[in-house]
Amino acid sequence: MTAHMFQPLHVSDFVDAIKRVTDGGEQYVYNVCGSDGMSAERLYQLICQQESFPEQDVRWKEPEGVTLADSSRIRQELGWSDVRNLEKQLQRGEITYERAPAKKRNKKTWTIPADIRQMAENLLLFEVFFVLNSLCSTHSLFSRIDWLMIYVILISISYNIYQSALAAVLASAAFLYSQGLSIQEMTSFYTYGNVVLAFVQFVSLGLMVSYTTNLFKQDAWSVRLDLEMLKEEYEDLKAINEENVLIKNEYEERLLTSKTGFPKLYDLISRLMVQEPDRILMETMQVISELVRTDTVAVYQGQAGSPWLRLVAALSDNSAMDGKTWNLSGFPRIYDAVAKGELYQGEFGSGEPAAVLSIVCRNVPAAVILIKTLPYECETLYHANLLKTMSLLLRDAMEKALQYEELSRESRYVKDTDVLKPEAFHKRVLLAEEKAEKSMAEYCVVELLYSGTLAEAAGLVSRTIRVTDCLGTDGEGKLFVMLNNTASGNLEYLQKRLLACGVEVCSVLDNPAEVLGELVTA
Numbered sequence: 001m002t003a004h005m006f007q008p009l010h011v012s013d014f015v016d017a018i019k020r021v022t023d024g025g026e027q028y029v030y031n032v033c034g035s036d037g038m039s040a041e042r043l044y045q046l047i048c049q050q051e052s053f054p055e056q057d058v059r060w061k062e063p064e065g066v067t068l069a070d071s072s073r074i075r076q077e078l079g080w081s082d083v084r085n086l087e088k089q090l091q092r093g094e095i096t097y098e099r100a101p102a103k104k105r106n107k108k109t110w111t112i113p114a115d116i117r118q119m120a121e122n123l124l125l126f127e128v129f130f131v132l133n134s135l136c137s138t139h140s141l142f143s144r145i146d147w148l149m150i151y152v153i154l155i156s157i158s159y160n161i162y163q164s165a166l167a168a169v170l171a172s173a174a175f176l177y178s179q180g181l182s183i184q185e186m187t188s189f190y191t192y193g194n195v196v197l198a199f200v201q202f203v204s205l206g207l208m209v210s211y212t213t214n215l216f217k218q219d220a221w222s223v224r225l226d227l228e229m230l231k232e233e234y235e236d237l238k239a240i241n242e243e244n245v246l247i248k249n250e251y252e253e254r255l256l257t258s259k260t261g262f263p264k265l266y267d268l269i270s271r272l273m274v275q276e277p278d279r280i281l282m283e284t285m286q287v288i289s290e291l292v293r294t295d296t297v298a299v300y301q302g303q304a305g306s307p308w309l310r311l312v313a314a315l316s317d318n319s320a321m322d323g324k325t326w327n328l329s330g331f332p333r334i335y336d337a338v339a340k341g342e343l344y345q346g347e348f349g350s351g352e353p354a355a356v357l358s359i360v361c362r363n364v365p366a367a368v369i370l371i372k373t374l375p376y377e378c379e380t381l382y383h384a385n386l387l388k389t390m391s392l393l394l395r396d397a398m399e400k401a402l403q404y405e406e407l408s409r410e411s412r413y414v415k416d417t418d419v420l421k422p423e424a425f426h427k428r429v430l431l432a433e434e435k436a437e438k439s440m441a442e443y444c445v446v447e448l449l450y451s452g453t454l455a456e457a458a459g460l461v462s463r464t465i466r467v468t469d470c471l472g473t474d475g476e477g478k479l480f481v482m483l484n485n486t487a488s489g490n491l492e493y494l495q496k497r498l499l500a501c502g503v504e505v506c507s508v509l510d511n512p513a514e515v516l517g518e519l520v521t522a
Contacts, residue, residue: 005038005039005040020376038087041058042087043090044058046087046090046091047090050090050091118159118160118163119163119166121159122155122159122163122166122167122170123170125151125154125155126151126167126170126171126174129147129148129150129151130147130148130151130174132147133147133148133174133178134178137178148171148174148175148202149171149201149202149205151167151171152164152167152168152171152202152205152206152209153205153206153209155167155206155210156205156206156207156209156210156213157209157210157213159210160210160214161207161210161211161214163210164206164207164209164210165203165206165207167202167206168202168203168206168207171202171206172198172199172202172203175198175199175202274397274401275400275401275404275405276401276427276431277366277367277398277401277402277405278312278428278431279431280394280397280398280401281299281312281313281367282313282431282434282435282438282440284299284367284369284390284394285297285298285299285313285314285315285369285440286315287390288369288371288387288390289315291383291386291387291390292371292374292375292378292383292386292387293375293378294371294372294373294374294375294378295315295316295319296315296316296318296319296354296371296372296373297314297315297319297369297370297371297372298311298312298313298314298315298319298320298321298369298370298372299311299312299313299314299367299368299369299370300312300326300367300368300369300370301365301366301367301368301467301468302338302364302365302368303364303365303467304363304364304365307327307328307329307335308325308326308327308328309325309326309327309328309365309368310324310325310466310467310468310485311323311324311325311326311441311468311485312367312441312468312484312485313435313440313441313485314440314441315439315440316439318372319370319372320370320372321353321370321372324485326370331352334346334352334353334356337356337358338356338358338360338365338368339358339360339365340358340360341358341359341360341365341391341395342358343355343356343357343358343384343387343388343391344356344358345384353370353371353372353373354371354372354373354374354379355371355374355384355387356368356369356370356371357369357371357387357390357391357394358391359391359394359395359398360395361395361398361399361402362399362402366398366402367394367398369391369394371387412424414454414455414458414473416455417454417455417458417459417471418458418462418470418471419454419458419471419472419473419479420470420471420472420473421472421473421475422472422473422474422475422516422519424472425470425471425472425473425480425482425516426472426513426516426517426519428470428472428482429443429445429472429482429512429513429516430513432482432484433512433513441484441485442485442486442487443482443483443484443485443486444482444483444486444487444488444491444508444509444512445480445481445482445483445508445509445512445516446480446481446483446488446491446505446506446507446508446509447478447479447480447505447506447507447508447509448461448479448480448481448498448503448504448505448506449503449504449505449506450479450502450503450504451502454473454477454479457479457503458471458479460501460502460503461479461481461498461501461503463501464494464497464498464501464503465481465483465494466484468484468485469481469482469483469484469486470482470484472516474516474519475519480509480516482512488508491505491508
């Protein structure tokens with residue numbers, strides 16, 4: 001016999017995979033079947049051990065052309081492993097083997113219908129109590145017992161209302177016979193009132209007892225049915241609970257040990273715990289890109305009460321929504337989520353981004369993280385919870401960084417201005433150069449010519465440049481502006497705006513980090 005290989009098939013995942021391929025074309029498929037294959041020979045041995053069957057001397061041959069699905073991709077990318085192992089389940093007795101019983105020809109058996117059987121039993125009991133009534137009629141003690149009434153009550157309790165009515169008729173006929181009377185002789189109610197009352201007593205008591213007994217039987221049947229349903233629900237819930245406990249334990253183990261679990265998350269989040277907001281935003285894009293495996297991540301910066309967002313950096317050319325600015329007026333639901341600091345998940349096929357994370361600090365959107373597209377395997381509740389956790393950690397990190405900047409403002413800015421001192425400005429330029437080297441955002445640094453004091457010029461320029469730009473000085477009165485996401489060839493619009501304020505662009509620095517570094521050293 002050929003030792004064919006068996007693998008457990010995940011039916012729900014298989015159906016989901018078919019739907020994905022049908023709806024979206026070629027897709028990566030995960031979890032269609034388990035990776036723990038088992039040969040027919042090993043399965044045969046386990047069943048024989050479990051059921052105490054003697055193993056037959058079978059010569060097993062190697063299968064030809066049988067290959068198992070490679071699970072290396074899912075293990076590397078998702079840290080996945082089988083929740084169930086067929087061999088362990090068989091050894092623990094979780095899967096039982098049953099031999100199909102041989103079909104036997106059922107012999108036709110004749111059964112007495114229930115109504116006929118009950119009528120026969122009723123007549124038999126009537127004969128017994130009629131004989132007792134006749135034999136005890138002359139006894140001084142037993143003659144006081146109403147045997148016919150006992151018969152009627154017994155039938156009413158044991159059978160249905162139809163048998164009770166028949167018992168009342170039979171008891172009435174027996175009573176007439178014992179009195180030596182017939183119905184034709186009963187011509188006056190007043191003369192035979194005791195006989196009529198006996199008839200009424202048989203009928204009313206029999207029917208009343210039968211009706212009450214039927215009510216009790218129906219209530220008992222209803223309670224019994226409810227109990228059986230509760231038992232079935234209990235068994236179903238027990239099985240579901242055991243399944244959930246198994247899955248929970250497995251996921252806890254994966255979260256604690258796998259590459260994409262808490263160790264990975266802790267390592268990524270530790271990179272965000274710095275005191276520079278710009279550094280946090282740059283690291284944020286890389287962290288999110290590693291978590292959800294996409295390069296369509298961009299960071300925007302906004303202002304309170306304004307739907308316009310300014311692009312700070314992007315991982316790729318197709319990460320941004322509308323160039324270097326994004327107007328949320330056309331996306332009212334995203335605008336509301338950004339204002340409230342909530343995670344927004346876009347609807348598939350609507351043209352919306354896959355996810356938007358808003359980091360609100362002091363009622364101002366300090367950063368808006370855009371995830372334009374997500375791979376199918378990352379559109380899960382698990383990844384949504386990761387992004388929510390990320391947003392909370394980012395908000396905390398940004399608040400601490402902004403608080404640190406506020407407390408250290410005096411040492412970083414020229415007094416009463418928004419102009420960075422040489423050391424602080426040089427650090428900001430170095431970070432911009434790092435982002436440019438990683439193709440996240442281009443930048444340039446220009447020197448400005450102005451009349452009047454540095455504070456007056458800084459006030460005029462601050463109202464002209466964008467929130468993502470910053471001013472700096474060399475400590476000797478020269479004023480510089482670093483333009484984020486703007487190349488040196490795109491200064492025409494800025495020059496016109498600055499000239500209107502009485503400030504002129506003097507020159508564009510080549511290798512600004514090196515030039516400013518020399519000025520700081522000097």
